[in-house]
Every structure is written in C-alpha cells, then in structure tokens.
Amino acid sequence: MGIFTKFQKGFQKGAVVLHDAFSKISSRSKIGEEDLSFIEEALFQADFGVETTEEIIGRIIEENKSNSNFQSEDATQLAREVIKKILTGCEANLSFSENSKPQVICLIGVNGSGKTTTSAKLGYQINAQGKKVLLGACDTFRAAATEQLRAWADRLELECVFGHHGADSASVAFDAYTAGLARGSDLVIIDTAGRLHNKQNLMDELSKLKRVLRKKDGGAPHHSWLVVDGSTGMNGLEQAKIFNEKFGLTGLIVTKLDGTSKGGVLVSIYRELKLPIFYLGLGENPDDLQSFSIEYYLDSVLPLSAVVD
Secondary structure, three states: OOHHHHHHHHOHHHHHHHHHHHHHHOOOOOOOHHHHHHHHHHHHHOOOHHHHHHHHHHHHHHHHHHOOOOOOOHHHHHHHHHHHHHHOOOEOOOOOOOOOOOEEEEEEOOOOOOHHHHHHHHHHHHHHOOOOEEEEEEOOOOOOHHHHHHHHHHHHOOEEEEOOOOOOHHHHHHHHHHHHHHOOOOEEEEEEOOOOOOOHHHHHHHHHHHHHHHHHOOOOOOEEEEEEEHHHOOHHHHHHHHHHHHOOOOEEEEEOOOOOOOOOHHHHHHHHHOOOEEEEEOOOOHHHEEEOOHHHHHHHHOOOOOOOO
C-alpha cells in the first residue's frame, strides 16, 4: 500500500463527513444559509474546532458576496486554502547534531495513545536512516509495557534498556541515557508511562524524569513529543495544552489513524500551540509510521475531485 493510500485510509471517516456536506452544494450556483449550515456541521464533526470552522465559513461568505463568478464547488478549494495556511510550517523532520549525542526523545501522553508501539516504530525508522538507536522502557507501571517494548525491540533488532515492574521510571531513563552514551547511540527514545493529563502527581513524575536526565545532559530531553490517539477528537487538544503547560512539548505524533479518526484535531492543536507534526501512525506495521505531509493530508481529507467511498 502506497503512502498516500495510507493517508486516505487513515482519514477516511473525516473525509466522508466533509465530502457529504460539500457534495450537497456542488450542484448549486450559489451558497445559501442551509448550505453553510451543512459545511459548518461537517467541520465540527471532523474536529476542526470553532476557530478554524468560523474562518472557513467566513471566507466562503466573503468570497460568495464579493465574487460574482464564485461557484458552490469553489467552497472546497477555499476550505483547503484556509487549512493549508493554518498548517504552514507544521511539517517537521528530526535532525541530528554531533555536538549533542545521544539526543533524547521523550514520548508522552495519556494511557492507550500508542506510545510503546510508536517508540519501537520510531526507532525502526531512525535506525533505517543509518543512526544508532536505543530504547528506554520507562513505562514501569503498566505490567505488560516492558515486555511489549522488549518484544518489539527483539523483532526490529533494536537495543533496549528496561527495569522491573514498579521500578522508578526516572532511574530507568537515567540508565538508558547512560547506556546510550556508552554505546555511541545517536538517539535514545524514552517510552514513558501513560498518565491522565489532569492528575498532578502523575505529571510531577514526568518532571522528575526530566530533572534526572538533565543531570546527564543539561539539554535533555532534547525533544518532548506528545503522542495523541487520532480518534480522541477535540480532547486531544486539551491533552496537548495541559502537557505543554506542565512538561513543555516540542512536537506531535498522531497515532491510530486506521479510518476511525476524523482528522481535524491535528489542525486545532497546531493552530493553538504551533507544535510541529513529526509523524502519523497509519497502521500496525513498523513502516506505517510516516512523516506528516500537508498535501497528502489535504488530498485525503478534502480532495477536490475524488469520490470518497
């Protein structure tokens, strides 16, 4: 399956919602109040949020009034232009510096967001680029997390440092960094325990992990990426805001884009926090973690002429 096809599949639910709304007006020469209501409701259903929805509707109304040649089918193009402008600058790639080796990425997020499998897939991606990667199994609270990451590491031939169930996660992170430094690793990926973003004691544990890493390297963690389940909708924005406030985020990975995600929340998160979007999880296989592409995203969620199944 090609990468673009995976994007289409991942955002299919949102694409269907939007396609239904925009196709209702495509046979009309002008857009009326009922048409605007269709589009507004679809944008909300697809998790684009209030601000983006209002901006798209406002642009359509403005263009419809000022341009005598404006056709209802042009509404899709206008919506794409608004979203593309909002997302400008969001595409990101991980870069390396020999002056800071190993770099550390902390993957954080709520329970069930897919951090452990994402840690392994990310390690696989970076390893395939010729970089030496070490995984740190710092989710010591979920009984099966360490075993899960170890199994992935064995399967993908990645080095992994882990502690026993219930061990101090900051200590495991310390050990992982120490091992990465000794082994000449380019990157250490820390898989943290899932935690509710509104529980202060759990957030404090993340702060401790950061303090411990900084005893080894004052710049660590060099990257703090939030892993968000793409099917959580606008709750993902609330997660991002609180984790950013408490821990400081530098990037975003959206996972579980298996056709159940409606897709708009990543626009809402970038609009609010300007977090670079590094990867999308588009399937279960190691190579299904793919770099984010604005064009692929727009052509999947709001295609100009494709029929959405």
